[in-house]
Amino acid sequence: MYLDVRDMRRFYEQRIGLVVRQLVGQRIQALWPDIRGMRLLSLGFTTPYLRPYLRQAERIVVAMPAQQGVIAWPPEGPSRTTLVDEGNLPLPDACIDRALLVHTLDLSNDSLAVLREVWRVLVPGGRLLAVVPNRRSLWSQFETTPFGYGRPFSRGQLSAFLRQTRFVPAAAEGALYVPPFRSRLVLRSARGWERVGHRLWPAFAGVLVVEAEKQLYQTIPKEPEKAAARLLRPVFVTDVPPRGTAGTSRHGRTSPSE
Structure with missing residues (x-):
């Protein structure tokens, strides 16, 4: 279940949200x-992380699910955001080079459908970057x-999920080792938590940042049984009557001897 876009924006405007924006970014x-020069699709609530790519990418499509709602972004210039059906993106096949998913796979009611749709719009060899809460962390509990x-993931679960939808995991990072507390003292020391946590307890990162590549496979015939029927079948020597003797046909009739 997606959170309301206004709640998302309010969180990222708070002190703790600014820390999340910085560390995950x-x-x-x-x-x-x-x-x-690349075309970037972002799905979910991604605007806190898009500013560095605003002048890099050839085009940015900021797709926000209908269940979440939409806001205009960026504040200056023409808006890049659009309201979409997460399972039916209004984009043609193989038109996107990179796809960024934040607050998407964990909140969607059908994450498999989302990944299949993202796979469809990515070019061959296109890259997906997903940010999801880590099942082992405190961030997934508060x-x-x-x-x-929504649904938190372990690293193994997310990798299996991606492979199920024909993505090949390529890299993984952890972020948010600072506890999910709003204490000013804790938030001021967030950089220190991040350095120590990355070295000493990498398995307990607050979120997982996983990159995967779109994988293409050889197509399978739509009617494999007909394709198999065209294959030659072996004939065993024991099925052929000896020369000079009478044999019995498959229908029970006696065949003449040669």
């Missing part, structure tokens, strides 16, 4: 440092942040 930019709603 660093991981996203570490995996995608340069997307110049409903004071958007990461405490």
Whole structure:
């Protein structure tokens, strides 16, 4: 179940939201440092992380699910946002180079349909970057942040989920080792938490940032039984009567000897 877009915006305007924006944004930019000339699709609530790509990408499509609602972005210039049906994106096949999903797979009622649709619009070899709450973290347990709603993932679960929809995981990072508390003291030390946590307890990151590549497979015939029927079948020597003797046909009639 998606949260209301106004609640999302309100969270990211608070002090804790600004910390999340900074720490998660660093991981996203570490995996995608340069997307110049590429077409970027973002799905969910992604606007806190798109500013670095605004002047890089050839085009940015900020798709917000209808269940969540939509806001205009960026504040300056023409808006890049659009309201969409997450399972039926208004885009042609193979037209997008990169896809960023934040607050999407964990909140959607049909995450498999979302991934299949993203796979459809990506070019061959296109890349997906998904940000999801980590099942082992405190962030997935507290409903004071958007990461405490919906479905959290372990790294293995997310990798299996991506492979099920013909994506190949390529890289994974963790972010948000700071506890999900609004204490000013805790938030001021967020960078220190991030450095120590990344080294000492990487499995307990608040969110997982996973990159995957669109994989193409050889097509399978629509009617495999007909294709199999065209294959030659072996004939065993024991099925042929000896030369000079009478044999019995498959229908019980005696065949003349040679």
